[in-house]
Amino acid sequence: MALHYVIRAEERASFLRCRRAWNFGSRERRSLEPALPSAAVDLQRTLLEALAVYYFPGMWDWQPAIVLPLVRKALEDSLRDQQAEYLTAHGLASLPPGQAELTAQRHREATAMLEAYIGWAPTADAFSPVGVVVEADTTVPDHRAPGRDIVSPDGRTVRFRDRVHGLVIDEHNNYWIMEHRLVHGAWPDVDTVALDDRCLAWCWVWQREYGGMRIEGTIYNELRVGTPEAVAPPSGPRGSVSQTDTYIRPWAPAQEAVLDSSAIPTPPVYELRVQRSEHFRRIQVPRSREEISSFGQRLSAQVLDMIDPDVLIYPNPAPAHCGPCEFRQPCIATNAGGDVEGLLADCYQPREHDGPRAGRLGAVAPNRGGGALSTFGQRRR
Numbered sequence: 001m002a003l004h005y006v007i008r009a010e011e012r013a014s015f016l017r018c019r020r021a022w023n024f025g026s027r028e029r030r031s032l033e034p035a036l037p038s039a040a041v042d043l044q045r046t047l048l049e050a051l052a053v054y055y056f057p058g059m060w061d062w063q064p065a066i067v068l069p070l071v072r073k074a075l076e077d078s079l080r081d082q083q084a085e086y087l088t089a090h091g092l093a094s095l096p097p098g099q100a101e102l103t104a105q106r107h108r109e110a111t112a113m114l115e116a117y118i119g120w121a122p123t124a125d126a127f128s129p130v131g132v133v134v135e136a137d138t139t140v141p142d143h144r145a146p147g148r149d150i151v152s153p154d155g156r157t158v159r160f161r162d163r164v165h166g167l168v169i170d171e172h173n174n175y176w177i178m179e180h181r182l183v184h185g186a187w188p189d190v191d192t193v194a195l196d197d198r199c200l201a202w203c204w205v206w207q208r209e210y211g212g213m214r215i216e217g218t219i220y221n222e223l224r225v226g227t228p229e230a231v232a233p234p235s236g237p238r239g240s241v242s243q244t245d246t247y248i249r250p251w252a253p254a255q256e257a258v259l260d261s262s263a264i265p266t267p268p269v270y271e272l273r274v275q276r277s278e279h280f281r282r283i284q285v286p287r288s289r290e291e292i293s294s295f296g297q298r299l300s301a302q303v304l305d306m307i308d309p310d311v312l313i314y315p316n317p318a319p320a321h322c323g324p325c326e327f328r329q330p331c332i333a334t335n336a337g338g339d340v341e342g343l344l345a346d347c348y349q350p351r352e353h354d355g356p357r358a359g360r361l362g363a364v365a366p367n368r369g370g371g372a373l374s375t376f377g378q379r380r381r
């Protein structure tokens with residue numbers, strides 16, 4: 001049994017979307033995953049791994065001529081690693097024709113999107129990165145008992161965990177959390193994007209773990225899938241805020257109450273801001289303290305439901321849920337009264353370790369002694 005009862009952000013999202021899928025896949029429930037990957041390349045993973053190098057804090061002020069080849073190499077490394085994982089899992093020496101075509105298409109898209117992004121991003125990046133691929137991990141307060149954290153029925157501390165895409169600092173030395181998102185098709189409504197609370201959760205975890213630290217809001221960095229034409233990469237700075245112009249405040253450890261301290265500089269008045277081109281959109285959403293702290297209340301109520309041994313499990317079918325669902329076949333078998341256990345035994349396996357891959361950014365979580373996070377403040381616990 002694991003030391004802590006860990007609830008990952010994707011498990012919370014799965015629980016809220018469809019409890020039957022959550023019950024199959026959650027690590028504290030049946031903890032299953034498909035035995036074989038369905039595709040040799042995941043475009044989102046490919047671009048996230050390239051962007052983690054692009055925004056690596058230690059290289060922000062380096063010459064693009066040095067950094068950009070490393071970013072392109074990260075993309076190629078990711079594609080190569082994913083194909084190798086697919087071939088190993090399927091016991092193949094080469095990709096079957098359908099997968100080879102799909103992989104070639106995703107390679108073209110990933111390359112074109114990255115090259116176009118490299119040309120566009122400097123027009124939108126009004127910040128300096130502080131951290132990339134940083135593990136966010138915290139206990140969950142019990143909203144029914146102020147001052148107490150939630151403990152599972154078997155006595156383990158419950159922890160909420162995710163991996164933050166980016167922490168950045170603006171020209172006023174204020175912090176923002178950034179999420180990279182892939183968009184298929186038309187741009188979603190701005191309000192819909194701003195309502196998605198994965199990124200808000202990162203703000204809440206960060207403020208909870210780094211007492212006294214204030215996150216101003218969330219930045220959604222959207223990349224629309226396609227093959228945009230490349231723009232000439234910059235020969236000078238990759239953003240308008242140099243690392244040398246920013247000051248990473250050494251916040252002292254404190255309780256949440258310090259968040260309201262008058263010692264914290266008054267930030268400028270930020271407003272919702274949208275910048276866009278045909279394939280890239282940047283949405284900057286200021287978040288009030290109330291909005292960030294209310295996430296903790298919401299999470300607390302949801303976690304109490306998730307750890308309840310008597311929680312009701314039922315399907316929640318909808319095209320948006322079932323289309324990408326990994327458990328569609330066992331779900332259909334359950335509905336039909338078929339041999340669900342036989343199907344699970346044949347086509348699924350226990351979930352594996354989900355930590356970062358060795359040798360990649362985030363391979364050592366910063367709160368465990370390393371990783372891509374500039375040093376500041378002290379952790380509260």
Ligand code: SF4
Pocket residue numbers: 018019020021315316317318321322325326327328331332
């Ligand atoms: S197929 Fe749909 S209803 Fe069934 S488990 Fe998946 S998301 Fe839920």
